[in-house]
Each structure stands twice: as C-alpha cells, then as structure tokens.
C-alpha cells in the first residue's frame with residue numbers, strides 16, 4: 001500500500017484518493033476465536049502539503065467472524081472505521097513518517113485495524129449469553 005508522493009508532487013497531484021484490498025495478518029485480530037473473513041477494504045484520500053507532510057483520511061471495512069463473546073454461537077460483524085493520520089518526512093515520535101518519496105500505509109492500516117476492533121463480538125445486539133437455567 002504505497003503512495004508515490006514524489007511522483008504525485010512532480011505531477012502536481014497534491015490531492016488524490018486510493019483504494020486497496022489488504023490481507024491482514026492474523027495476529028492483528030485481538031478477540032480469541034475471531035478472524036477477518038476475506039480482505040480488509042482500505043480506501044481514503046490524501047493531501048500533500050507544502051512542507052511535504054501528507055494528511056490522510058483512512059477508511060476501513062472488514063467482516064469479523066467468530067464466536068459470540070457471550071453465548072459462543074457463531075457471530076459476525078461488519079466493521080467500518082475512519083480515521084485521519086499525518087505522515088511527516090521526518091520522524092517526530094508522534095505522527096507516522098515516510099522517507100519523503102514513497103509513503104507506505106501498512107503500519108497506519110495495521111494500527112487502524114487494531115483500533116477499529118470491537119471489544120466483544122456478539123451474535124445479536126441483545127444477546128443475553130448462555131442461559132444456564134434452560135433445561
């Protein structure tokens with residue numbers, strides 16, 4: 001997931017959009033027994049500023065599948081997430097950085113996958129969990 005910033009500057013394309021399909025590493029899924037089905041859809045918009053920093057609006061969508069956290073029945077949830085990130089040509093310890101030429105979105109997308117995950121995966125919004133009183 002590379003944006004060729006130097007090339008876009010040469011072409012005077014200071015704004016643009018992108019979309020990728022991403023095979024997310026399994027270890028990024030935090031909930032036990034859950035996984036991302038298929039690929040993560042990544043799209044967004046970038047703007048290259050005069051100081052070569054790049055502001056990015058990132059949107060993710062993916063289908064999280066696994067066991068309901070309450071009742072252990074199969075569950076799935078379509079996760080949609082949006083965030084804004086800033087890439088700087090020098091590392092300031094706070095934002096993302098890139099080498100001034102090509103910008104690799106992978107770390108920012110991986111972080112967004114982590115931040116976007118729900119704490120629980122439920123079979124339905126009002127799942128009451130396993131009913132131990134049921135015969």
Ligand SMILES: [Zn+2]
Nearest residue numbers: 068071123127
């Ligand atoms: Zn449930």
